[in-house]
Amino acid sequence: MNTNDVLLTMRDVRIDGFSDDRWHQIIKGVDITLKRGEILGLIGESGAGKSTLGLAAMGFARPGCKFTGGSIEFDGIDLLQLTNAELRNLHGSRIAYVAQSAAASFNPAHRLINQTIEATVSHGIADQTSAKQDAVQLYTDLQLPDPDTIGERYPHQVSGGQLQRVMTAMAMSSRPDLIIFDEPTTALDVTTQVEVLTAMRAIVEKYNTAAIYITHDLAVVAQMADSIKVLRYGETVEDAPTRDMMSDPKQAYTQSLWAVRSIEKSPQPQVDNILKISHVDASYGKSVKVLNDVNIKVPRGQTIAIVGESGSGKSTTARAITGLLPPLTGDIIFNGQTLPAALKNRTKSELQSIQMIYQMADTAMNPRHTVRDIIGRPLNFYLGLTGQAQDKKVMELLHLIELDESFLDRYPSELSGGQKQRICIARALAAEPELIICDEVTSALDQIVQEGILKLLLRLQEELGITYIFITHDIATVRAIADQVVVMFQGKVVEQGDKQEIFHPPYPAYTELLLSSVPEMDPDWLTQLQEKRAG
């Protein structure tokens, strides 16, 4: 096959979306040229139009969106001129799509193998038997455990990373010329992400498939893509081969994607502990212990980061501290006093002094309340402020989080992701707490917004002396803002110590695995890691 064949040409593509009674430009004239077997990385923050553009490469516009200009040519076929039936014929046979959330994309009532081969069989590319044999071959290629039998399982019987690989197998089963990967590893843990990335890269290389890889993580795309296109507000910011882009980003915006990795925090002096978790066990229901003899000390006025993959008990630790999940045994000692285990036994001032900020700012704010209501309620509830005094304090808090009065009467749906998280921070601050638990507060945000939030949190700590417990799986964030680090694995604390100590060898085995799985801004990182782990 001639690798210089151009497979996909998109010229000056324009797409409009309908919202709030008007048409808005979502994609404002983007060009893409993709050769056979080439992988293009599309990168940008949320709302940049990455997914819309990815779907456009399939000749598809979401409901509420329409093509308003440009041309999309796939292997000589003008996709915009095709009827729906013709497009459907192309999808699932020559163009395939891998979505972000595999769990939401599988039908829970059917076995994996039947879903893997469904499109291939219905398009008449292969018959049932040979398609199944082929699926097993793909499972093997994707390094799934027990490739012969894993297809007989149901979606809930495999892990998230495995499901994502099965979905890739589903996309590959018709040997398409083009695959669109839409943030396929965003929902996965770093340790799982590495396996999925390796498997995906190997299989598209093996079958010489062209791919468009959509993500907001530059380090991930650097491992996968031959060239990278940076999108912002529906326009191309920068366009370059991966190595050139990594070593010499031209635009200021592209450079800002490295932002979080550039924050540094200097070591803090030793102080007394504001919170001590001693010998805490906890479980949901009566069955499995989610926390097993957890001991953590939190120094006053500093930031302690709890890291680990999902299911390691990070969030459960937070729930135990707040009293949402009373521990079975063990004590939570706050300012020298043992806190009552259950939420309902705690006093108002105990509740006031520990506040929480959530990962998803969207669901942490009532969509029917305005910003004024959201920040005003703790002021009224804890401090008894009403009317003008309350409004004045809300305004002060808005300024503290770098927003202004124009936000007072907005609803959460009228805020950007970063602004939402800022309002959540203001709500926590309104209670004038001593300790704030931040549960993955930046993981749903784009790099540049993350940087803003982290800087804000650091500034607030300096000004107000608040202690943070920072739960995260993102090691770059930990490096940026933590003083102390706790590594958790399967409900146990693997180690706790100063950041410098934890991030320098020798590591316990799990810490080593976790740290080495964090993608680095080096196109060769994944290859080297594979070699290292194999050797």
Place this chain on the structure above:
Amino acid sequence: MNTPTTPNGGYSAANEVTMVKARRTFVQNLWRTLKTAPPTAWFGMLVIFLYLFVAFFAPLLAPHDQAEVFPMAYAPWSDEFRLGTDALGRDVFSRLIYGARNTIGIAVATTFLAFLIGGSLGLMAAISRNWLDQVLSRFVDVLMAIPSLIFALMLLSIFGSSAFNLICIIAVLDATRVFRLTRAVALNVVVMDYVEAAKLRGEGLVWIMRREILPNIMPPLVAEFGLRFCFVFLTIAALSFLGLGIQPPTADWGSMVRENAGLIQFAEYDLTAALTPMIPAAAIALLTVAVNFVVDWFLHQTSGLRDEH
């Protein structure tokens, strides 16, 4: 759209791109919504408005009192008795007008009570998710297992059929449905982080119910209110038809159908006589259809389903 930068080029959170909906007054909003309403919804609203008008101004609109007895029973349609008189010599047209007031009034009161009981218990069950939820839910299951019309008939014959008893009994029986719906939709909201945040803040049950959850489940509840009203209305009419609903001399459409049902057999001699029992029946049907039209439109509006452009 602007970019999140300040004039001097730095990053600014306040300038991040967001879409702020235009602020409109309630009247402007209402008008905008009404303009897009389909003809069926307009028809429904018009009918409901007419019924309410008649119910409110019944004493002014009706030529006679609902209980006034005239010497001539089964009088034919005439200028004085527009729709004739019934077996006791009461003016059917006046009773039809008063019937709107009585039947709709009792149905609305019953529906409100059903929502008050079912809604608050449903919310409590959804929030607590403990033994209270189990007790309430199983009790509701038991109530729902018994055919409601027969159960209502039984209770009414035990407690006697006064308007108050009627309202209470139907409200309790219909509250079971409201309970189920409220609990189901509230369960989706209860798991949201903002409810957890409110619990962490130390908020009480009533505040969480009223301020955090209720505003987010209003659309399905409002739609259910319309449908439930229809069912209550039909139940009352059915009970009245069976003689255990609204008691004479209070006029009511269900009992009017029963009282005049015998007239249908005279259709071959006098068509208007046969129509007399049909008119209150048609009034019941028309209101039910009208309410359903409006509910359908409302559900379409709030479901978030958009017409494809």
